[in-house]
Amino acid sequence: MTVELKAGSLKDxxxxxxxxxxxxxxxxxVTPKNVIWVAPSDLMAILKPERTKLVRYLREKRKVIYSxxxxxxxxxxxxxxxxxxxxxxxxxxxxxxEPNPGHGMHKVIESxxxxxxIEFKAVI
Numbered sequence: 753m754t755v756e757l758k759a760g761s762l763k764d765x766x767x768x769x770x771x772x773x774x775x776x777x778x779x780x781x782v783t784p785k786n787v788i789w790v791a792p793s794d795l796m797a798i799l800k801p802e803r804t805k806l807v808r809y810l811r812e813k814r815k816v817i818y819s820x821x822x823x824x825x826x827x828x829x830x831x832x833x834x835x836x837x838x839x840x841x842x843x844x845x846x847x848x849x850e851p852n853p854g855h856g857m858h859k860v861i862e863s864x865x866x867x868x869x870i871e872f873k874a875v876i
Contacts, residue, residue: 790842798842802827803835807870810845810863818859836861844870 775782790798797803806825810816816824822832839845843864852858 794838794842797838798844802831803839806832806835807839807844810861811865811867813863814866815860815862818861821861 772782802825806821809821809824818832821827822829825832827835836845836847840847846862846864848860848862849857850860
């Protein structure tokens with residue numbers, strides 16, 4: 753199973769949802785789809801080298817403490833937060849707060865795609 757990121761408009765999303773609804777109405781088995789619709793400008797932003805490096809790292813680790821991620825990626829908090837913001841917007845990562853015994857809370861970044869392949873498609 754792959755996670756598919758498609759660049760498209762709201763119209764494209766509803767066309768896809770309409771196809772699924774038609775399958776249901778006709779009593780056909782619904783084909784599972786793991787599609788995330790992305791604004792074309794955001795698709796280009798996701799494909800930046802530092803973000804793809806981050807996605808690859810999270811694929812290996814699955815779940816990592818923010819400070820460890822910042823150190824491993826050799827990134828500043830501002831740049832890492834910008835990357836995580838766009839990746840979480842499209843559900844590629846989860847940003848959680850977990851107790852850090854004796855030290856309050858810490859931020860944990862979790863991959864939502866695991867070892868799944870992520871396929872990018874753009875229709876122009």
